[in-house]
Amino acid sequence: MNAPDRRAGANAGAEPAGRPHAGSGRYIGQRVRRKEDARLLTGRGQFVDDIALPGMLHVAFVRSPIARGRILGIDLDVARDVPGVHAIYTQQDLAHFNVDMLSFYLVSPEVETTPLANGRVAYVGEPVALVIADSRPIAEDAASLVVVDYAEEDPVVTIDDARSGPPVHPGCDDNIAAEMGEQEIDEDLQALLEGAPHLIRHRVVHQRISQSPMETRGVVVSREGAEELTLYITCQSPHLVARWVSLALGLPPGAIRVIAKDVGGGFGLKNHPWKEETAVILAALMFNRPLKWIEDRYENLIAANQAREQEMVLQVALDDDGRLLASHGDYSVNNGAFPQLSECNIAVHMFVWAAYRMPRYGFLTRGWYSNTIGYAAYRGPWAMESLIRETALDVAARRIGIDPIELRRRNLVTLQDQPTTSCMDLPLEDITPAECLEKLLAAFDVAAFRREQAAARKEGRYLGLGIATYIEPTGAAGAITTMTGELAQVRIEPTGKVTATMSTHSQGHGTATTMAQIFADRLGVPYEDVTVFEGDSSRGGFSPGAAGSRQGVIAGGAAIMAADLLAAKFRQLAAHLLDTSVDAIVIDEGMVRVDGAPDKCRPFADIACIAYGEPDRLPPGFEAGLEAQYRYQPPPMTFSSAANACVVEVDADTGFVRILRWISSEDCGNVINPAVVEGQIAGGLAQAIGMVLLEEVRFDARGNPLAATYKDYHLPAIADIPEFEFVHAGTASQSVGGMRGCGEGGAIIGAPTLVNAIADALAPFGEVPVDLPLTPTKLLSLIEGRDLSAKTVDDQHHFIADHPVTVPVSAAAESAPQAPQPAAAPTAEALVDGDWKMVLSTPMGPQEMTGHFETRGQALAGYLSSPEGQMDFTGSVDGANLKFDLKVDKPMKITLKYTLAVTGDKIAGKCKMGIFGSAKVTGQRA
Amino acid sequence: MxxxxxxxxxxxxxxxxxxxxxxxxxxxxxxxxxxxxxxxxxxxxxxxxxxxxxxxxxxxxxxxxxxxxxxxxxxxxxxLAEPGGALHPVQETMAQEYGLQCGFCTPGIVMTMAALTGEGKRPTEEQLIDAMSGHLCRCTGYQGIRRAVRKLVAADTGETVDGGAA
Structure with a gap:
């Protein structure tokens, strides 16, 4: 079934990324206009909040204001009396349903998980009660009048908290949600790491991310009769939702119909229902009226499952030529209280070195429960593997003094190396990251950039180039219960038009377009004559829809196979009616001709009409009608590859990063629609830029979310995203059609590409700690401890070795280079003594002061003077580094601990102000 | 109430x-x-x-x-579209330039574009991009929106431009 002739558009991917006209009669590989656009552009889409059913009532939730505690009592009396309120339910009312809150893999949860809080709350925003009212405003009014009495407990918020804090879930011994790997590094591996000429210990801290689809979650539930249930819901696969609800609630599957025509983005959040959607479904079953719940943005940001909060330390051993010798990874991910899957993200380790020749790898991987919102998928859930590997390789390149491109060339698995297996025993047959890298370098002149960079440095401008490569598993099928093949059903209607029913689902993916391109191409009909129906679990067969970059690969293969079956049937009938052989039949834009007989010609629609309405004219044994279906089971995994480059300028005065250029060189095999593929990649890259520079879900120490609006959670806007350039490789995969998935890649490779560019730009200041997001504040904390005027760059790659630098205290990173002392260091007296004009940046605003320093050996004495008065201090000095404490009484008794470093005429560092945290200190000689 | x-x-x-x-x-x-x-x-x-x-x-x-x-x-x-169904130039341009994916943010983007273009208005590309900074799109990375802006500005100023992808 993998015959080459089944591969669509053999040279489709090789074409330049121009804009060929779509009307050439072949549609695969063309930038065909999207079928979805006409309704979406005119306000005629059908999103869940657009559904209104007769008798429908509205739901609002009472949510926990604390991160952890026991519920002592719930008083509903006042709320129930609000006019327009119909019912208020708590978990006690829903308990008899015994819902099994299954994971995406349809596995029962590791810890008790209920739709509404069951006696305890475990995160701020956890739904405690559900109010049904005539309208949403009335439901919200009543929700605000529900009185819940809590016995608050100290929450476990961060991964660090989880390691040492009390178990989030009563009855558990600790907060480990999932764990794999070795507790201790294997002795042989340890010896390889320690004995290597170069050992990089690289740490990455990744902030928590809100998937933030522009359409929030929502559901409309209608119970119809004793068993039937119709759901309109934001999701990524109506079929998966139907299967999940059937199993979770123990309902007969045939009774459930899930409809989701238009969904405003998913990105992993909408894989299957969670607490709120489930509670609304149960409430509708109890109350027997259609119910609607539409999440508002505040709810979405504080109570919809989130992703990515993780940290990892990767040790990488290399020889003097930069060849990889061994590696170890220690990974942790915050699962929150009720994750959609108790996750330790084994995929991070499966793929971290899969594209590289890495002889030996060991790992420890853990997921941690905490009193925060539960973990869910986000585009490329295992993306840490690329982020930490690609940034570690650049650190290694700087440390060893090798060009980062050359370092990759020496270690990447090439096509010549395959078939082979990775260090984690992953079979590799046709990955092309090395080839993507060469194509990228053909499109970007690195040498010219390095000259430009060196010239810019002389002007005090910091340009950086980041390059990253990766592979991505796409179109997986067969290993996980829910990750299946795809069914395509297609008919040539009696009108001659083509109708297909698919289980694909678009939350922007444009699958009704790409599938129609395939059907039009393979059946020889105009694209305009093809309609693809999707978004309804009562049509088509099971598939998980949009998950794991699978639809182009698997549904595309299914569409080709079903279309070819139908085309064969049509040609058989046409040959019979035109009294010729099947091979002589030519189908051309609505007409059927006989090769070599110009007079034998019939409209396509005539033959279709006969197939249904004139059984006497059909060939003997011919099944009436023109219908076919095929369930395509692809190879277990299809890999996509890519190499990206990005150029940034970091403003050393503000710490702001400006992206100047970005090239994506990717190999997603045969491309059905380049505009759709580029749209997927661009969207993922934009999300990666948000991850690196802008977005962050933060909590305070009590577990209160600090980003509850889009004024606090910063999504990238148009000015934050550059215009991306695309290079397509087009190496046909082994799946039918030769496609490779492209849904998640941009979100995976974008982050390391951008981090590497920033790190390259700021290399003169030391290593950038990879603690996302890289806000201007974080970058400035690295930049401002430096005397930039003394730095020149002749050879970027030897810069660190030639120009040893001291990392300021506030920016010390695990991966920071060693900082040898300069051979003839000037004395502390010459560096430090005298008067300095300094600014302390406190949360209350900047405070100006004058500092006077006098050194004697390693002793420091002096005073700080400001309009409020003068305070004397004593402390210590080590070279150019000062330490001293000041005890103050106002606004309260605290000790201010100063840590400063002098470089030339500048001074910088920080002041620890007790419970007020740290404040930055900057200044210059008076 | x-x-x-x-x-x-x-x-x-x-x-x-x-x-x-x-x-x-x-x-x-x-x-x-x-x-x-x-x-x-x-x-x-x-x-x-x-x-x-x-x-x-x-x-x-x-x-x-x-x-x-x-x-x-x-x-x-x-x-916005003609009663007969013909798309408004802004809608047409957004479709041609793949300016939308899920389409949820799209109505707002289209309305801002429509308010600022046409009928003799002559916005610069910078002004229109600036206006677009008030619209969040989670799907497209703004690539098609940027191309559509360029095309609309060119149409308003009577210039021609190749609105093609990179």
């Missing part, structure tokens, strides 16, 4: 309605008037999805109360 009678024009049709003072214009347009093309993405004035044209100006309808629209002339995305 007290109700107030408002009269206004939506997409060329006269409407009279009794609304509570607290009802936002976006909720009124969606739920009372039936224009569900008005999408509410954040309800606090940041994402721009709910943008409609009120008396010629692009306005975030989630930040305006329905009672404030008394006497106003409002156009929603449903009122």
């Amino acid at each position: 007290s109700k107030h009678t408002i009269e206004l024009t939506i997409n060329g049709l006269r409407h009279t309605a009794d609304v509570e003072a607290r009802v936002s214009l976006s909720d009124f347009l969606r739920e009372d008037a039936g224009y569900t093309g008005v999408h509410v993405g954040c309800d606090h004035g940041v994402c721009g999805a709910c943008t409609v044209i009120v008396d010629g100006k692009a306005v975030r309808s989630c930040l305006m109360l329905a009672v404030q629209a008394h006497g106003a002339d409002i156009t929603t995305v449903e009122g």
Whole structure:
């Protein structure tokens, strides 16, 4: 079934990324206009909040204001009396349903998980009660009048908290949600790491991310009769939702119909229902009226499952030529209280070195429960593997003094190396990251950039180039219960038009377009004559829809196979009616001709009409009608590859990063629609830029979310995203059609590409700690401890070795280079003594002061003077580094601990102000 | 809640309605008037999805109360295309340039573009991009939106431009 002739558009991917006209009669590989656009552009889409059913009532939730505690009592009396309120339910009312809150893999949860809080709350925003009212405003009014009495407990918020804090879930011994790997590094591996000429210990801290689809979650539930249930819901696969609800609630599957025509983005959040959607479904079953719940943005940001909060330390051993010798990874991910899957993200380790020749790898991987919102998928859930590997390789390149491109060339698995297996025993047959890298370098002149960079440095401008490569598993099928093949059903209607029913689902993916391109191409009909129906679990067969970059690969293969079956049937009938052989039949834009007989010609629609309405004219044994279906089971995994480059300028005065250029060189095999593929990649890259520079879900120490609006959670806007350039490789995969998935890649490779560019730009200041997001504040904390005027760059790659630098205290990173002392260091007296004009940046605003320093050996004495008065201090000095404490009484008794470093005429560092945290200190000689 | 009678024009049709003072214009347009093309993405004035044209100006309808629209002339995305179905130039350009994916933010983007282009208006590319900075799109990375802006500006100034991808 993998015959080459089944591969669509053999040279489709090789074409330049121009804009060929779509009307050439072949549609695969063309930038065909999207079928979805006409309704979406005119306000005629059908999103869940657009559904209104007769008798429908509205739901609002009472949510926990604390991160952890026991519920002592719930008083509903006042709320129930609000006019327009119909019912208020708590978990006690829903308990008899015994819902099994299954994971995406349809596995029962590791810890008790209920739709509404069951006696305890475990995160701020956890739904405690559900109010049904005539309208949403009335439901919200009543929700605000529900009185819940809590016995608050100290929450476990961060991964660090989880390691040492009390178990989030009563009855558990600790907060480990999932764990794999070795507790201790294997002795042989340890010896390889320690004995290597170069050992990089690289740490990455990744902030928590809100998937933030522009359409929030929502559901409309209608119970119809004793068993039937119709759901309109934001999701990524109506079929998966139907299967999940059937199993979770123990309902007969045939009774459930899930409809989701238009969904405003998913990105992993909408894989299957969670607490709120489930509670609304149960409430509708109890109350027997259609119910609607539409999440508002505040709810979405504080109570919809989130992703990515993780940290990892990767040790990488290399020889003097930069060849990889061994590696170890220690990974942790915050699962929150009720994750959609108790996750330790084994995929991070499966793929971290899969594209590289890495002889030996060991790992420890853990997921941690905490009193925060539960973990869910986000585009490329295992993306840490690329982020930490690609940034570690650049650190290694700087440390060893090798060009980062050359370092990759020496270690990447090439096509010549395959078939082979990775260090984690992953079979590799046709990955092309090395080839993507060469194509990228053909499109970007690195040498010219390095000259430009060196010239810019002389002007005090910091340009950086980041390059990253990766592979991505796409179109997986067969290993996980829910990750299946795809069914395509297609008919040539009696009108001659083509109708297909698919289980694909678009939350922007444009699958009704790409599938129609395939059907039009393979059946020889105009694209305009093809309609693809999707978004309804009562049509088509099971598939998980949009998950794991699978639809182009698997549904595309299914569409080709079903279309070819139908085309064969049509040609058989046409040959019979035109009294010729099947091979002589030519189908051309609505007409059927006989090769070599110009007079034998019939409209396509005539033959279709006969197939249904004139059984006497059909060939003997011919099944009436023109219908076919095929369930395509692809190879277990299809890999996509890519190499990206990005150029940034970091403003050393503000710490702001400006992206100047970005090239994506990717190999997603045969491309059905380049505009759709580029749209997927661009969207993922934009999300990666948000991850690196802008977005962050933060909590305070009590577990209160600090980003509850889009004024606090910063999504990238148009000015934050550059215009991306695309290079397509087009190496046909082994799946039918030769496609490779492209849904998640941009979100995976974008982050390391951008981090590497920033790190390259700021290399003169030391290593950038990879603690996302890289806000201007974080970058400035690295930049401002430096005397930039003394730095020149002749050879970027030897810069660190030639120009040893001291990392300021506030920016010390695990991966920071060693900082040898300069051979003839000037004395502390010459560096430090005298008067300095300094600014302390406190949360209350900047405070100006004058500092006077006098050194004697390693002793420091002096005073700080400001309009409020003068305070004397004593402390210590080590070279150019000062330490001293000041005890103050106002606004309260605290000790201010100063840590400063002098470089030339500048001074910088920080002041620890007790419970007020740290404040930055900057200044210059008076 | 007290109700107030408002009269206004939506997409060329006269409407009279009794609304509570607290009802936002976006909720009124969606739920009372039936224009569900008005999408509410954040309800606090940041994402721009709910943008409609009120008396010629692009306005975030989630930040305006329905009672404030008394006497106003409002156009929603449903009122942009020709009655016969021909797309407005902004809609046509967005389709040609793949300016949308899921389409949830799209009505707001289209309305801002429509308010700022056409009828002799001559926005610069910079001005239109600046206006687009008030619209959040999570799908496209703004690539097609940027191309559409370029094409619309060129159309308004009578210049021709190749709106092709990189």
